[in-house]
Amino acid sequence: MKKINxxxxxxxxxxxxxxxxxxxxxxxxxxxxxSFMAKKWDYDVPSVEVWAEAIRVLKPGGHALIACGTRTxxxxxxxxxxxxxxIRDVVSWIYGSGFPKSLNIHKKDERCPxxxxxxLKPACEFFTLCRKxxxxxxxxxxxxxxxxxxxxxxxxxxxxxxxxxxxxxACGMSPEKGWNANSMSRDVTxxxxxxxxxxxxxxxxxxxxxxxxxxxxxxxxxxxxxxxCPKASKKDRDEGLEGFEDKQSTGGGGGIGDYKDxxxxxxxxxxxxxxxxxxxxxxxxxxxxxxxxxxxxxPDGGTILDPYMGSxxxxxxxxxxxxxxxxxxxxxDYFQIAKARIESEQHSLI
Ligand SMILES: C[S@@+](CC[C@H](N)C(=O)[O-])C[C@H]1O[C@@H](n2cnc3c(N)ncnc32)[C@H](O)[C@@H]1O
Numbered sequence: 001m002k003k004i005n006x007x008x009x010x011x012x013x014x015x016x017x018x019x020x021x022x023x024x025x026x027x028x029x030x031x032x033x034x035s036f037m038a039k040k041w042d043y044d045v046p047s048v049e050v051w052a053e054a055i056r057v058l059k060p061g062g063h064a065l066i067a068c069g070t071r072t073x074x075x076x077x078x079x080x081x082x083x084x085x086x087i088r089d090v091v092s093w094i095y096g097s098g099f100p101k102s103l104n105i106h107k108k109d110e111r112c113p114x115x116x117x118x119x120l121k122p123a124c125e126f127f128t129l130c131r132k133x134x135x136x137x138x139x140x141x142x143x144x145x146x147x148x149x150x151x152x153x154x155x156x157x158x159x160x161x162x163x164x165x166x167x168x169x170a171c172g173m174s175p176e177k178g179w180n181a182n183s184m185s186r187d188v189t190x191x192x193x194x195x196x197x198x199x200x201x202x203x204x205x206x207x208x209x210x211x212x213x214x215x216x217x218x219x220x221x222x223x224x225x226x227x228x229c230p231k232a233s234k235k236d237r238d239e240g241l242e243g244f245e246d247k248q249s250t251g252g253g254g255g256i257g258d259y260k261d262x263x264x265x266x267x268x269x270x271x272x273x274x275x276x277x278x279x280x281x282x283x284x285x286x287x288x289x290x291x292x293x294x295x296x297x298x299p300d301g302g303t304i305l306d307p308y309m310g311s312x313x314x315x316x317x318x319x320x321x322x323x324x325x326x327x328x329x330x331x332x333d334y335f336q337i338a339k340a341r342i343e344s345e346q347h348s349l350i
Contacts, residue, residue: 002346003303003324004315008335011046011307011328015053023057023326024148024302025064027293027314029285032069032076045076046308051083054307060135061142061149063297065091067285068126077128085130091202093289096210097231098122127293129202147299156296157197158227198225200296204289206230229289234277236287237311240344241278241337249280279337281311290317298323312338319345 007014033045045068058064064085068076081087102117134149136142142149205211207228215223238244290313298304302323306314309327311334318325319342327342329335 002319002322004319004342004346005324005326006309006315006335006339006342007326007328008330008332009328010330012050012053014328015050015057015305015307018057018305018326020056021059021146022303023305024059024062024323025294025298026054026058026062026305026307027065027290027297027317028306028308029067029283029310029314030076030308032067033072034069045072045079048079048082050307051080051085054305055084055132057305058132059146059148060132061139061146063088063129063131063148063151065127065129065293065297068128070122070124070126073126073128080128080130084133086133087128087130089129089202091127091129091204091293092124093127093204093206093229094124094211095206095231096123096208097206129297147302152296152298153200154196156200156227156292158200158225159197201226204229204292227292229286229292232284232286232313234275237277237279237281237284240316240341244278244337244340246276246278247280248276249282279311279341281334281337284311285313287313287317287320290314291321294318294321294323309338310334312341315342316345318342319348 007017030046031044054064064080066076066080077087098121100117100119100121102119105112105116105118106114129151131149134142136145139149203226205223205226205228207223207230212223294304294314294317298318298321300322304314304318304323304325306325306327309315309329312327312329315325315327315338325342327338329338
């Protein structure tokens with residue numbers, strides 16, 4: 001059975017209870033540091049000290065995928081790098097569902113020119129891909145020693161017809177089997193793409209009409225080359241919470257900070273009032289997206305850490321992919337929601 005270790009409290013303190021080199025991958029959606037008025041924890045992005053603790057518990061060569069907002073990603077990534085991670089890439093998730101929350105300056109004062117505002121339409125979020133330095137001389141030697149160091153290309157290929165890839169039950173690679181040497185080659189032929197699926201890219205989209213319209217129509221619709229995942233549905237948010245009451249989710253007051261003035265995220269990170277829901281966390285990430293990200297960087301049977309688990313979407317995804325999971329959450333209400341969502345998937349088959 002998949003193991004879970006859920007730790008309520010401040011992640012810096014809670015991570016100190018974990019052993020060195022005991023975690024295979026980190027997949028997390030930490031505070032973006034964009035709330036000025038609300039909860040103290042969201043005044044800034046996680047500190048270098050937090051990421052240094054994360055790197056201590058991660059195995060050498062272990063990867064992390066860390067969600068970052070557009071306005072503060074530079075601060076997030078500097079702290080991650082200063083803690084000792086190698087920055088490997090940025091995965092961009094583009095979407096059409098964001099709406100601009102721009103102030104019409106002319107409406108505020110008619111002496112100002114018409115048609116000028118203060119914000120762009122939000123259409124992307126980033127996941128920084130980084131890695132703890134290898135302990136061995138080569139990636140292959142590191143994989144043999146720790147199981148970590150590579151990324152799971154074949155497990156995350158996008159099928160040629162544009163369908164999302166399946167669970168890692170079909171494609172996961174164990175350290176013993178080795179990460180697929182072929183797929184690490186740059187020389188992937190068109191034929192291989194057809195038979196094995198498209199090589200995973202550092203671009204993900206939401207499949208919305210707005211985004212699909214950006215891709216030119218070709219014989220094979222080019223958007224289908226990329227993994228896609230829409231925002232979290234109510235069913236996804238509430239699964240496993242049958243005994244919980246419906247509550248209003250808001251940008252502010254729910255413990256996540258006051259994002260009402262700043263709409264900037266499809267996950268609702270910045271505002272957008274939602275219908276009452278059992279999972280009232282305002283920034284729930286879709287499980288399918290988190291499954292894909294977990295699968296991309298975690299060796300078969302590995303343990304994933306999320307120091308900022310919120311309502312537990314990474315943990316739920318980890319269970320569905322057959323991984324073990326360790327998560328921390330500061331807010332007691334969100335902790336209970338995360339626990340219920342993750343435990344309800346713990347016994348699922350992969
Ligand atoms: C952006 S949310 C994560 C949401 C999550 N991806 C989900 O789908 O529900 C970040 C979470 O980090 C928690 N948090 C903030 N500071 C923390 C800390 N120092 N230790 C542990 N959790 C913390 C907040 O309570 C919040 O729930």
